[in-house]
Amino acid sequence: MDKNTIEIPQSNHSSIVLDTETQIKILIDTILFISNYLSPEIITDLESNDLKRIYDEIVNLNTLSANHLQFLIDEFKCKLCREELIEVAIHCNHSFCIKCIQDYINSQNSSQFLINIHPNQELIFTCPICRTHLSSIDINKIFPNDEKNTQINPSLIKCPNCNIFRSGKLFAPICKDKCLVCIKKCIFENIYQCEKCYCSYKNKDLLEMIFICPSCRKGFYFIGDNMQTLCNDAILCSNCANSAIEKSGCFCLKHLLSLDEKLEIARSLFKICDICGDEIHFKKFPRKSCCDKKVCYFCFKQKTNCPGCFNSISTRCREDISKFFSEILNFS
Structure with a gap:
C-alpha cells in the first residue's frame, strides 16, 4: 500500500442499530406522530401534553434526537410569542396563535385610521x-366574528347566502340576499329567480353588469362571461383567471392562490358534460332552456333533439345554438 494513502475504517452495515427494539419503536412512533401534524391547517388538533410525553420518552434515547424533536415542537408554536400552539394559518404558510395575530391586525387597523384613510377605502x-x-x-x-370582521374592513359586505365577505361592488341593487357570485351560479344552474326576495335574475341591468378585467384591461359581462373573483381587488375574465391558476398567484400580487381557491375557480371555468362525462371549458356549453342537463358542444353537434332530455329543440333554440356553434369555432 502506498505510504501516502490512509485507510479509513467503515462499518460493514448501512446504519447503526439501536440497543433495543423498544427504543426503535419509540423513535419510529415519534417520527410518525410528528409527520401527522406537519400541516398548519390541522395543528389545532395537536395536544401539548402528547408532545411533552413523547419528548420525555425520546430524551432518554439520545440528546441528538431530543434536539431534533424540540426543533419540530418549536415549529408548531406561534411565530410571534413562541409559546402558544398554532391556532390559525394564513395563505403564506405562516401560523400564529389567535391572540397574537388578532392583536397585530388590530394594531395595523388603528395605525391606518390615524393616517387619514378614506372611510370607504379597503x-x-x-x-x-x-x-x-x-x-x-x-x-x-x-x-x-361577523361584527369584528366588518369593523376591520368596512368596505366588505357579508353575503347572506355563501357567508363570504365580498366587496360592495359584487352586490346587485335588485337582490340583497345573494352576491353576484351566488347569482351567477344560480343562472348557470338554470335558476332564474331568488327563492327569498323573488327577484328575477333575467333582469337586464343585472345581466349587463360589466367589469374591467385588471389583467387584460378589457370589459366583460360578469355573469355571461363568467368572470372570477380571485379576491376583492381582482375580478378577472375567464382567460386571465385560468392563467392565474397556472401561475398560482392572484393578479393583485398581494397573495398566492391556495389550493381551495384554485379548485373553486377551476370548477367555475370547467364543467362536466352530462352526456360524455368530459371536463370542458364553460364556453363550450350552449345555453338551452329545455332541461337542466349540461350538454357540451361536441355532444350537441347538429342534432334536432336535445341529447339531455330528447325533446325536440325549438326553432328559436336551434337558431341560438347555431349561432353558438359559429362563435365556438372562433373560441376554439
Whole structure:
C-alpha cells in the first residue's frame, strides 16, 4: 500500500442499530406522530401534553434526537410569542396563535385610521413575518366574528347566502340576499329567480353588469362571461383567471392562490358534460332552456333533439345554438 494513502475504517452495515427494539419503536412512533401534524391547517388538533410525553420518552434515547424533536415542537408554536400552539394559518404558510395575530391586525387597523384613510377605502393588512398582503379569506379565519370582521374592513359586505365577505361592488341593487357570485351560479344552474326576495335574475341591468378585467384591461359581462373573483381587488375574465391558476398567484400580487381557491375557480371555468362525462371549458356549453342537463358542444353537434332530455329543440333554440356553434369555432 502506498505510504501516502490512509485507510479509513467503515462499518460493514448501512446504519447503526439501536440497543433495543423498544427504543426503535419509540423513535419510529415519534417520527410518525410528528409527520401527522406537519400541516398548519390541522395543528389545532395537536395536544401539548402528547408532545411533552413523547419528548420525555425520546430524551432518554439520545440528546441528538431530543434536539431534533424540540426543533419540530418549536415549529408548531406561534411565530410571534413562541409559546402558544398554532391556532390559525394564513395563505403564506405562516401560523400564529389567535391572540397574537388578532392583536397585530388590530394594531395595523388603528395605525391606518390615524393616517387619514378614506372611510370607504379597503384597508390593507400584512403578515407580520413576510409582509405578504392578507386576503379576505385570511381575515375571515382571523376574525370569524361577523361584527369584528366588518369593523376591520368596512368596505366588505357579508353575503347572506355563501357567508363570504365580498366587496360592495359584487352586490346587485335588485337582490340583497345573494352576491353576484351566488347569482351567477344560480343562472348557470338554470335558476332564474331568488327563492327569498323573488327577484328575477333575467333582469337586464343585472345581466349587463360589466367589469374591467385588471389583467387584460378589457370589459366583460360578469355573469355571461363568467368572470372570477380571485379576491376583492381582482375580478378577472375567464382567460386571465385560468392563467392565474397556472401561475398560482392572484393578479393583485398581494397573495398566492391556495389550493381551495384554485379548485373553486377551476370548477367555475370547467364543467362536466352530462352526456360524455368530459371536463370542458364553460364556453363550450350552449345555453338551452329545455332541461337542466349540461350538454357540451361536441355532444350537441347538429342534432334536432336535445341529447339531455330528447325533446325536440325549438326553432328559436336551434337558431341560438347555431349561432353558438359559429362563435365556438372562433373560441376554439
